[in-house]
Amino acid sequence: MNHQPTARTLAQSHFRTLRIGSPFQPRIDALAKTQDWYNWAGYRAPHSLWDEELEYFAIRSQAALFDISPMTKYRIEGPDAEAFLDRVTLRDVTKLKPGRVHYTAWCDDEGFVLDDGTLFRLSPTRFRLCSQERHLPWLLDSAIGYEVSVEEETEAVAGLALQGPTSFAVLRDAGFAGVERLKIFDLADFPHDGETVTISRTGFTGDLGYELFVHADKALSLWDRLMAAGELRGIRAIGYTALNRARLEAGLIVANADFTTAEHAIRADRLRMPDEIGLGFMIDLEKGHFNGRRAILEARARRKLRHVLVGLEIEGNIPAEHAIVYHKKHQEVGLVSAAMWSPMAKRNIAIASLTRPYGDTVVEDLWVEIYAMRELQYQKLMKRAKVVARPFIKLDRRTANPPADF
Amino acid sequence: MTSFDAIIIGGGHNGLVAAATLAKAGRKAVVLEAGAELGGAARTEEFAPGFRVSSVAHLLNRLHPDVVKTLELERHGLRFSRADFLPSVALSKDGPPLVLHGAYGEVLTGASASEQSAWKDLRAQLLRYAGILKPFLSRRPPDLAGMSMLETAALGQAALSLKKLGKEDMRDFLRVLLMNVADLLDEQLTDDRLKGLLAFDATLGSHLGPRSPTSLLGLYYRLAGETGGAAGAQMLPKGGMGAVVAAIRAAAEQADVAIRTSAPVAKVIVEKGRAVGVVLDSGEELRARTIVSAINPATTFLDLVGPREIDTGFVRKVKNIRMTGDAAKLHLALDRPPQFAGVDAAGHKGRLVIAPSPDHVERAFNPSKYGEFSSEPVMEITLPSLADPSLAPDGACVLSAVVQYAPYQLKEGWDAGKPKFLRAVMAQLESYAPGIGGSVVHAELLTPDDIEARYRMPGGHWHHGELQADQMLISRPVSGWSGYDTPVDGLFLAGAGSHPGGGVSGAPGLNAARRIIAMKG
Numbered sequence: 001m002n003h004q005p006t007a008r009t010l011a012q013s014h015f016r017t018l019r020i021g022s023p024f025q026p027r028i029d030a031l032a033k034t035q036d037w038y039n040w041a042g043y044r045a046p047h048s049l050w051d052e053e054l055e056y057f058a059i060r061s062q063a064a065l066f067d068i069s070p071m072t073k074y075r076i077e078g079p080d081a082e083a084f085l086d087r088v089t090l091r092d093v094t095k096l097k098p099g100r101v102h103y104t105a106w107c108d109d110e111g112f113v114l115d116d117g118t119l120f121r122l123s124p125t126r127f128r129l130c131s132q133e134r135h136l137p138w139l140l141d142s143a144i145g146y147e148v149s150v151e152e153e154t155e156a157v158a159g160l161a162l163q164g165p166t167s168f169a170v171l172r173d174a175g176f177a178g179v180e181r182l183k184i185f186d187l188a189d190f191p192h193d194g195e196t197v198t199i200s201r202t203g204f205t206g207d208l209g210y211e212l213f214v215h216a217d218k219a220l221s222l223w224d225r226l227m228a229a230g231e232l233r234g235i236r237a238i239g240y241t242a243l244n245r246a247r248l249e250a251g252l253i254v255a256n257a258d259f260t261t262a263e264h265a266i267r268a269d270r271l272r273m274p275d276e277i278g279l280g281f282m283i284d285l286e287k288g289h290f291n292g293r294r295a296i297l298e299a300r301a302r303r304k305l306r307h308v309l310v311g312l313e314i315e316g317n318i319p320a321e322h323a324i325v326y327h328k329k330h331q332e333v334g335l336v337s338a339a340m341w342s343p344m345a346k347r348n349i350a351i352a353s354l355t356r357p358y359g360d361t362v363v364e365d366l367w368v369e370i371y372a373m374r375e376l377q378y379q380k381l382m383k384r385a386k387v388v389a390r391p392f393i394k395l396d397r398r399t400a401n402p403p404a405d406f
Numbered sequence: 407m408t409s410f411d412a413i414i415i416g417g418g419h420n421g422l423v424a425a426a427t428l429a430k431a432g433r434k435a436v437v438l439e440a441g442a443e444l445g446g447a448a449r450t451e452e453f454a455p456g457f458r459v460s461s462v463a464h465l466l467n468r469l470h471p472d473v474v475k476t477l478e479l480e481r482h483g484l485r486f487s488r489a490d491f492l493p494s495v496a497l498s499k500d501g502p503p504l505v506l507h508g509a510y511g512e513v514l515t516g517a518s519a520s521e522q523s524a525w526k527d528l529r530a531q532l533l534r535y536a537g538i539l540k541p542f543l544s545r546r547p548p549d550l551a552g553m554s555m556l557e558t559a560a561l562g563q564a565a566l567s568l569k570k571l572g573k574e575d576m577r578d579f580l581r582v583l584l585m586n587v588a589d590l591l592d593e594q595l596t597d598d599r600l601k602g603l604l605a606f607d608a609t610l611g612s613h614l615g616p617r618s619p620t621s622l623l624g625l626y627y628r629l630a631g632e633t634g635g636a637a638g639a640q641m642l643p644k645g646g647m648g649a650v651v652a653a654i655r656a657a658a659e660q661a662d663v664a665i666r667t668s669a670p671v672a673k674v675i676v677e678k679g680r681a682v683g684v685v686l687d688s689g690e691e692l693r694a695r696t697i698v699s700a701i702n703p704a705t706t707f708l709d710l711v712g713p714r715e716i717d718t719g720f721v722r723k724v725k726n727i728r729m730t731g732d733a734a735k736l737h738l739a740l741d742r743p744p745q746f747a748g749v750d751a752a753g754h755k756g757r758l759v760i761a762p763s764p765d766h767v768e769r770a771f772n773p774s775k776y777g778e779f780s781s782e783p784v785m786e787i788t789l790p791s792l793a794d795p796s797l798a799p800d801g802a803c804v805l806s807a808v809v810q811y812a813p814y815q816l817k818e819g820w821d822a823g824k825p826k827f828l829r830a831v832m833a834q835l836e837s838y839a840p841g842i843g844g845s846v847v848h849a850e851l852l853t854p855d856d857i858e859a860r861y862r863m864p865g866g867h868w869h870h871g872e873l874q875a876d877q878m879l880i881s882r883p884v885s886g887w888s889g890y891d892t893p894v895d896g897l898f899l900a901g902a903g904s905h906p907g908g909g910v911s912g913a914p915g916l917n918a919a920r921r922i923i924a925m926k927g
Contacts, residue, residue, distance in 0.1 A: 087714055109719035109893075141722050145713030285678075291717045294679055294893055 019044035022069035023158040023219030027227075031237050038240065041134075041154075043070035046239035055242035059205050060344060062234030063166040065226060066243050068159040068211065069219070072117075072134050076127040078148035085119065085127060087290050088142050090274060090282040096121045101185045101200050105279050106135075107292030111299060112262035112271040114138065115255050116279065120187055120200060128153075128213070132255040133263070142291070158219035162226060163209030163246070166233035168403035171199065171210060174229035182210070184399045193221040201403075204243060206250025208397045208404070233406070248338050249345060251311055251390025253277060258309065258337040258351055269306075273299055276307040277353070278390070310359040311390040312350040314368055315383045317341050320350050323368040325358075329382055333358035336368060342392055349392045350385070363387040410436045410664070412696040412922070413684055415671045415710070416901060418446025421700030422654045422663075423915030424900040424922075426477050428698075429661035431923045436692070437663060438684065440670035440862060444655055447861045447868055448910050450648030454739035454848035456799040457791075460647035462735055462857060462868055463910050464788055464806045465492070465757060467640035468631025469650065472544050473912035477657035484653040486634030490641040492788075493756035495749055496603040497838050502748045504599040505756075510629065510638025514600070521597045528594045533637050535579050536629035538567055540637075543630055543906045543913050546921060547879040547888040584875060587625055588616035588764040598763035605768075606761035606784050610808065611908070612873055613732050615771030616764040620875045627873065631911065640757060642790050646797060650910060674699070674706070674897060676715040681897035684710075696896055696927045700915060701862065702870045703727065703883040703903035711894060720893050723884035727903070728877065730814035731854035731867035732774050736785070736831055738805035739848040743792060744839040758787040760838055770811055777817035779827045783834055785809040802847070807831075814854035814865050824853055870903035879905060890918040891925065898922055 014020075022028070022043050036047040045067065048055055058064040076085060086093040089104045096102050098121050105116035117131030129139075139150045162170060171179045176190045179199060187200035195218050203209030214222050227235060247254065255261050259277045260270040273296060274280050283296060299305055314320050319341055325334040334354030342349045350368070352359070358366065363386075370381040397404050414425040417439030425435045443449060447462035474480065494506040496516075504516035510533075514525045541564060548561050568576055582590055587608035591601040605616035608625035615621065633639040643649045659665065673685040674697055683693035699706040704724050707713075713721045746758055761767050761784040770780035787807040791798035798804045809831050816823045828851045836843050854866025863870060871877055880888045882905045890898050900918035902908035 083714065088718070109717035138718060142718040144721055144725070145708070289676070289679060289715045291719075294717070294895075297679070 022067050023216040024067045024069065024160070024223055027220065027223050028067060028237060036239065040070040040240070041072060041132075045070055047241050048239040049237055052239065052241040055236065055238035056245050056343075058234065058236035058238055059164050059207060059242060059246045061165065062236060063162055063164040063170045063230050064236055064238040064242065065223075065230075066161040066163065066238050066240075068161050069154075069157075069216075071154070071159060072131045073152070073154045073157050073159070074129040074136070074139060075151045075153045076129055076139070076148060077125060078146070079125055080146035080148045081125050081127055084143060084146040084148045085129070086288060088139065089119065090279070090284065090290060092284045092287040093119070094287065098122070098124050099187055101187055101202050105274055105282055107274065107296070108262050109292060109295065110262075110271070111273045111292035111295030112265075113259065113274055113277060113279065114262050116253070118202060120198070122187070122198065133261055156216055157213050158216045158222075160212045160222065160226070161203055161205075161209060161243075162212065163203045163205040163207050165208055165397055165404065166230070166235070166406045167209050169405050170226060170230035170233050170235055172405075173233070174225050179210075180402045183401055192225070193218045197222060204250070204252060205246035206252070206391055206393060206398060207246065207395055208400070244338075245340055248340055248349065248351065249342050249391065249393045251351070251392055253309065253351065254338075259353065272307060273305060275300065275305045276309065278309040306356055307353055308356050308359045309351065309353050310387045311392060312336070312352050312366075312368070312385045313388045314339070314348040314350055314385045316381065317348050318370050318372050318381060318383075319348065320368045320370045320383065320385075323350075323370050325352050325354060325385065326367045326369060326382075327358055327362065328365050329367050333366070344393045347392065351390075352385075359387055410434045410692065410694040412436075412698055412927075413438065413692055413694040414698045414700055414900070415674075415684065415706075416446070416700035417441075417444040417665065417667065418700060418901065419448050419651050419654055419910055419912055420901050420915030421446075421698070422651065422658050423473055423477065423912040424698050424700055424919045425663045426654065426658035426661050427916055427919035428696075428922060429658065429663045430476070431919070433696070435663045436694075437658070437665045438669045438671055438686070438692075439665070439667045442668050444665065444667060445648055445651035447857070447863060448647040448651050450646030450797075453737045453850045457737075457739040457802070457804050457848070458646060458797045459737045459790065459804050459806045460643075462852070462861060463647050464642070464790065464808070465640050465786075466643050466647070466650060466910055467628070467633055467638070468909045468911045469633065470544060470911045470913045470916060471632060471635070473916050476916065477654060479653045479657060482653040482656040482660075484643070484650060486641070488634065488636070491633070491636065491639045492641055493753060494603060494640070495746075495753045495756050495758045496599040497746060497749070497758055497760050498599050498762055499837060503746075503753065504597065504603070505753060506603070508639070509633075509636035510640075517597050517600060521595065521600065524595055525600060531578075532625065532629055534571065534575070535582070536626045536637065538564065538571075538579065539626055540630040541567075542879065543911070544917065546890065546917060547882070547905045549889055550880060582622060584620045585622045586617050586619050587621045588768070590622055591616075591764060602761040602763040602766060603759050605764040606759055606786070609767060609771070610786070610810065611733055611868060613728070613730070613774065614874065615768045617768050618771075623875055623878070624873070627907065631909065642788060642793060644794050646790065646794070647910065654912070671710060673712075674710045674894075676711060676894055679715075680895040681711070696898065696922055698898045698900050698918060698922065700900040700918075702729075702864050702901065703899055704729065704864055705862070706899065707892075711897070716893055720884070720887070723886075727883055728872040728874075729865040729867040729870060729903075730872075731857065731863070731865050732811045732813055733868070734809045734812035734827065734831075734854065735852040735857065736805070736807040736809050737850040737852075738842075738846055739798070740803040740805055740842070740845045741847050742801060742845050743789060743803040744805065744842040744845065746839045754789055755792045756788075758789075760785050760787070760834060774811035774813040777813055777815055779813065779816060779823060779830065780811045781830055783809045783811065783827075783831055785831070785834070787835075812853055814858070814867070816853075820853045820855040824851060827851065827853070868902070869908035870901055871907075873907040878907070882907065890914075890921040896927065898927070
């Protein structure tokens, strides 16, 4: 048998690497003491690197470096880019100035949420749309009738989130002059290694923090630059478990964790409109037409919104992860999608989806049933739950200007 | 400025029917026609000095009785008399033709006794089954998401009439519904001429061959039409198809419909999800509560409304409507009437069909799949000036033929292909009517390309969307929006691209107007 690989089989060898590495993989691999990986959109991404508790506290007390390269990224450019995005997404893109970022979501014709994500306005005619799921066919079909180009740049662009109280100081010490001028949701370009890095004051932690985007071939030099500058400021690489806790404290939702995106939902009752997952605030009926507008208006008018996403505070200190929510301890009214004991809030918090009117007009007498495994036996706990506002924590340093030096 | 309740875009017959029906219900309506003349593809036009012909549609076989009644078209000059019913003549090179007399072959001549009896049974069966589908023509397709009591009742009626067939017949109806026409014909008939004619009729105007699955539906669609109360009957309107449009126009004008020609619409104005008016090419703006588009659905949404005012999923659906035509139209100005071999005088006044066998039709279809025209095309021919001498100078003759297959997307392009296709068509004609070539004073061949440009029919498709099972009923023009209303409030569709489809029926226009009236639009 001849086992010499041909050009054809070499070209097909992608399937031999089931989970590809990100541009930062050499650095992450070197730090991955736990070897605790998961699959993020086809990438090998760490759940944790050395200790998920300490990684979490790196976000809240130091500076945490999290690789966001696997996030889906689209480059959207052209004279009609603004109009195109205004039609695709819920919020008014004409109000998003160049050098600004906003959190938004987009729907199908039926008004069901396809995804949420962040939209970066890099120039009057150039945007970057970041999201959990992939949407290229949808975006390309949406581009019919617009002078705009849509390109996926997930692999070409590497991304890092630098989050935590010392994150500003790390960037300043790394020599990104002028980064102190970035207010929350601002972005700007800075020189790096002969190219530029786009730094925005954004993040997924509710803390002071930044996100950095750079060409994939400059990824390692950026990592090294930050790590060197941050050494004395407690910079640590972290995995998703820590980030997931921080985002829950910040009250942020994750597509296909806290709600099912429309293209992934198989069961008809799993589809969600923005109003049903707490994103109703994005809907701008005063702007021009946008996908799903008609269906959303009709659902509002006919009171067809069946679900509501709420923040819960639960008595005790046992996380209520994926617990069923009851009304009067017996009627099932919803499910917890994320839960934790919050070290910052000192509260037992959760995000849950409830069937209206529960969580909407009926918020009294709600309970969650927690199954706590205690040495191979479930201890069933029925705990009182209170609907509370999100975010669960609010940190002044997130928005303080100038950003605090630590 | 006069204000209108309804603006109707497109002065084809469906637009006029919709306008007249709305006006009769008290709406102030205006029809905006882009061309200099009304009628769309149902006009009578002069194509050579002294020679006039029905432009694309040349036979009247499905003008809906509700349209005739609602608009009182008989009062406006349209006559339907049994004496006008045309025979269909299945031409043959090898011998005498076969003739279907009366309403789609009430009497068959030129065939063996056993074939006559087999035809009698098949004809009765076809009409019975087409009769089940017929009531759907004059209604909105069932709205699966939210059916009203009336719609549910109507659907129940269809189920009942199906049940009335009896168990065996009902099973057979369901068995054959989506069959190909060739297999059904082979089951029941033996005469190639008869089978060829039926195969031709089933596939006329669609991108199907007789052996393509579901091709039988085209025959049902034809037989669900009626003329003068007789299913399947056909006639040549006196004065050409333009006379039919003139009658509809007279009805519209009597109901105070304002009609403007040479007034192409550039844009439908949409404000906050609602259509509120139109802008003409001239820049003039007209506003109304209801906008009715009786033109092509893709043109309506992609060009006039624009993708920016509608959702991406809907744009996808509209872009996916298949509408590339396969039929060409031939107009010949002849210095004397042609003589088709073996055909008597009455036959020459009828519909002459060159489709010698289902195999022949299938072979004519084959190249069209690959962007080539048929080298031996099939066609239906009429000689309208024989019965209506006003259409041609004294002693001369007009030939009007629908010729298949001529794919819209011809690989070599129609500039290069058209003269070649004309030669193939003339050769075919010559073999059935020797000497006809020598009598041609002028020949006009309209390829789908020409039909598109001249009659604003994208793809040159007279149904404004291929009429096949996946683009019928609840899927016409697109799934989810088959009931004449659209995702844009106040904007309705009323053309052939909507249910039930094309042909000079007026049914889409009538159904749309009824829907608008029911919605108090």
